[in-house]
Amino acid sequence: MAEYLAPGVYVEEIPSANKPIQGASTSTAGMVGMAERGPVNMPTLVTNRGEYARKFGGDLDPLIFTDGRDGLPYGAEGFFTNGGSRLYVVRIVGTNATESVLSMLARDTAIAAVPTLATGARQGDTQVVVDAAGGLTEAYANGLLLSDGTTSEMVAFDGAAFTSQVEIGGGLASLFPAASTVTVQDVTPLAAVLTANHAVGATVLTIDDVAGIAANDVLLIHGPLGEDDNSEFVTVATTDNGVVPQTITLVSGLTLAHGTDSILSTVADAAPAVATTLTAPAGGSGAAAYLTLASTAGIADGQLLMFANGPTTAYGTITRLVTVMTLAAQLANNYPAGAALTASLPVLDIHARWPGDWGNRLRVTAGSTPLVKTTIGAAAAAGATTITLATAFGLFAGSVISIGGTQTAEVAAVNTTTGLVTLAAGLTAAAAVGAAVVSGEFSLLVERTDSASGKVVESEFFERLSMASEHPRYALKVVGSWDTATDRPSDSGGSQTIRLTDNADATTRILPLVTGVPRNLAGGNDDVGTVNDTVYIGTFGNDPGARSGIQALENEPAINIVAVPGRTSLVVQKALVDHCEKMRYRFAAVDVPLGSNLEQARAHRQNFDSTRVAVYYPGLVIPDRFRQPGDRMAISSSGHMLGVYARTDNTRGVHKAPANEVIQGILGFETALTKGEQDILNPINLNCHRDFRSENRGLRVYGARVATSDPEWKYINVRRLLLFIEQSLDTGLQWAVFEPNDTPLWDQVKQSITAFLDTVWRSGALEGQTREEAFFVNIGYNVTMEQADIDNGRLIVEIGVAPVKPAEYVIVRISQKTREATS
Template identity: 55%
Template sequence: FGAGAQVTVQTLGPARTPDAALGPQTPAVVLDSITGITTGDVLLIQDPSDDPGADELVVVTAVTPSTKTVTFQEPPRRDHPASSKLVKLTDSAETTTLGAAVTAGPAPVVLRVAAIGTIKAGSIVRLTEGATSEPAIVTRLATETKLASPLVDPHAVGVTVVPVSTHMTVRAQWPGVWGDALRVTVTAASIGATTLDGPAGATDTVIKLASAVGFHPGSVVVLGADTRAVAAAVNPVTRVVTLAAPLGVSVGSGAAVRTQEFTLTVERVENGRVAESERFDRLSVGAAHPRYAPRIVGSWAGGRPSESGGSLLVRLSDDAPDAAKLRPFVDRLTLYLSGGQDDVAGVDDDAYIGQESEDPDDRTGIQALQNEPAISIVGVPGRTALEVQQALVTHCEIMRYRFAVLDVPPGSKLGDARKHRQNFDTTRAALYYPDVMVADPFGAPGDRRAVAPSGHVMGVYARTDMTRGVHKAPANEVVGGVLALRTALTKGEQDILNPLNLNCLRDFRSENRGIRVYGGRVATSDQEWTYVNVRRLLLFIEQSLDTGLQWAVFEVNEKPLWDAVRQSITGFLDTVWRSGALQGTKQEEAFFVNVGYDVTMSQADIDGGRLIVEVGVAPVKPAEFVVVRISQKTREAVA
């Protein structure tokens, strides 16, 4: 039959009883009544056995009224007892069409129909195409289900498919596409397993166990084959468990009793391999249980993940009704999380600038950095909108002790870079050019991606601070992780950009010196703060003194305090000087500290609660240029 053939649902007439068993050797049978049966009718043999495939169809070729005999076109293919019934089939008003062609053969045929309607397992349908017509018994109704995500493992034909209900929802701890790489496996487990010490009635709310080990308030208790209840209280001494509700069915003494818990395994998969894994055993869905899953793993409530929790990857939300918690667990279920969104399109310049607020928790974007007092270097790699960069510079000026590392717009030519530099005149920022080329982590092997240099330059700042000190200019330093520069600059281009205080990155690989940061100037017109290391050294000293002198607040503003402050500052600056950060061969050449009445303070200052200290330092400056003068020397006469 081809696609579009008519499929008609059959209705059943009154049952007729044969006078003998039916089988391959019975081409005809005597019925108790042949009323309404005529040649060409189709009869259904209803076999009394439990086998769903035992029923069979036969076609009537002759009817003998005198003997009530019905002759079949072909005898039945299998044996049927005399207690079987024969039923005449007639067309109903319900019809549909074949969705795909079917062919004859010994194997079971799958019919795809346009509409299921009332068709179910056991229904009889008649296929009609032109003059050809044939009845068929529906032994199984198969439906197709579209899955939201691919299956993790292959499954053979005939595997059992059962509907499941949600006990809890697993969410990635933080939103984003990264969460789609999380593979979650739930395995059914039990903490407690014992037997009933006495029968339990349908109305009972108290049961006694042979052992109460592993049973806790909140435990889902499974009695016998599949009777479930929630434990409201457990007495480990008497082994008595009080249930939250009556059992509903009777369970005999000695029946198996166990608790229903599960094991949660979370894996972060990268390139087909597990990069990170977590496992939590003996978890329960009962809120009163000591191993309540959201409390152990971490919860998700009010649209936010909890800060507490044992998992670094996921959080659980308990949004299922209590009735769902009494349903059985799947023995093992493995799924990937899905639906993660990075919301890259929603992260615009305004998101970076953020919102200022008196309440620290309400600050966003750059403004939220005010909540982190330990930061000394800030940047927004790749964000070159003036509004964002100026907001970052303003933030550094407000926070006093911070320094910003800025980029020129990506792909800028030399003229564009010079033009962008003119937007800044600040002692708390430096600009770097050009972009750097790095390996593309999201591309094919060998692919490269141009990125802003500020992230790499901040790494150079941090490395120089650790190895040499903040007084060393973060320049003539190798930039790690860089494959090339987007624009190759020579000394000629640097001679144009350096006087503008626009710092260059240079490629010296032809001289076996790698790729280096080759500029260390502040984006300012103030000659006193030309160099990055000088500015950052003074910021470091100011912040250290500010922090280190907090002990003096509310002390008596008199000579003992002044002497102690002078000694404290002198000791700190002496350490700075000896590290090579200050000029001079003597301490007095490197710095001075003044404090006292009629020296730095008047009586009005003292009355106003002000302790004023004057500190002067002589920072070292970098040798930015190497100048070699060469002159000719002739042989001199010797007397």
């Protein structure tokens, strides 16, 4: 059927016969190992040392991360120092590694008072003394936050934890054992005063009136106008009420000097009598004493107590009643008097984003950053479920508001035009016009501190967060959430360090948060001890998310050079080589174990026979940053060598052998090799590091051989050049799949391959003065394919290339000649 077109211009798109092949990357590296922090078993791209430090942290202490577990940070640093720019890092951790966690708290308003420490408490104490229990009981099962505003921790009671005590100002000069009698005393001022000055030791006192004083009475002598800074108790032996001045004789002399007009009071058992006993020894220190009484019934602040143990008596004034709380565990920190114990309930769990000890150095401080500050626009009675505000803009369903500072409520619905707000529950008290209304949004300040100095090295701040899932600033959406089902962090979220779990319910969601108290996450652990060869090798899974260790490198196809810096176990190295064989286009650099001598290095090299691995010896020497200045340590060289590969690829091309190149960022080599040792190691394809500083040529890698017995693939650059060509053709010819398998397709394929190999030849990677000498491309019917191949969907191309081999041996022949001789 003919197709009829209206007059006009018609443009047809004709497919181009030129389908260029782009060269594959040759310098994208992959490394596996332990890091301070960062994603686990997830290839993560970093492009410079700073980005590595931000994502994965710094160096690992070799005394903790032993047996090569500290190698990855050094390898990554060496890669970037030597010219690398694209590195995929796979961090591994122990099988029982955990992330740090902290519960963000709301204040339990059912406990009205906030007890404070009556005395300081020390690290390791299992008891604290508070001014009053503040409504707490031994049955309180929720957490108590102990904080002085800077240091904090959660504490819990240990069973029947409360003991009432009294604080005696000035202490007791004598020691009173348990069961000593304690009696409340009445102090009755007398009209009499001293009429003369009396020195220490005086036994006869002159007073203006002895009325009301009898033998055996106890008197309190204190300073004028009731000043108690110069007071003592005395016992009367006799009185003399003769002519003025009248006198009293004491049982024993004064211990203090008292001046004229000092006041006297009588001391006697209270009426009605209040008496109890000590249940623990007390006194004898002269300092403020805390005494445990069998009963505190009838005991109050300011009372005078008499302590008696046989003939020994002493008096003390109650400064205050206190409570001793026995804790379930020892205190982790020191606290001064006045530190607060806040009854708290958990509302959010704050998780370190990744497992490891690093999370224990995360410090989180909650603050108040309300979106709305307004007032009540019309009076509302107790029980009302609607209120009118001066402005309701900024409130949302789920917002929590504080009304008048005395009650909180949850918003169910908002009309921002009229200011009418519907509450989830009725008001607990009436709200007057003009009462302040403040929304309950909060902030989180997240700080990461340095392990050595304790200084803050990274911080994040999130403000105006809400606990309501309907709120546009819901904390889990803004910061990021922790998936409790998979026990993994969400990929989305603004924080680079933490993730949140919402534990609040309808009751706790509206409670006021505990703000202004910096608290550290805890419980993070790398589980270094279980990181063995099996963890490095990892596990394979059909699901990419199930892969770990070396196997996780399969998740990133761009990688073409790989290493496991520091881990020189033969099992791990063979697994890395197997990975390269499986992935086809990858090449591995491995190390001889540190400390190996020449024979041990030779023996280790003989364990490999693969065209996708190069072995290097000896180790590198760098400064030991964890010990004293000037100390040195040995590290493996594979990470630095990947950097040399990348530098050579970028500056010269993959066809240039990565040898006779300076290794940057090191102090020397673990073993000083000479030409004699290299003559032994080079024939077995073990690549040597050589020190040429005496020749002004620095520290160099001086070998470029593959650890194989196949002579065709002797050199690293030849092997990697062919891998580069193979990978480029693999990806560059994907367009041909399912195209008609006939002459037009064959011509296009040949043209694409020829153009690509021509570029490779012109870059100097192939031998020959002409293209025909450098490579050939054959394709066609009865050339590379038979009809059976075409019927079975196969397109076969034969390619031959002549790679340039390195001038490994430079031979100069010298002969003598006479002046007349010609060449």
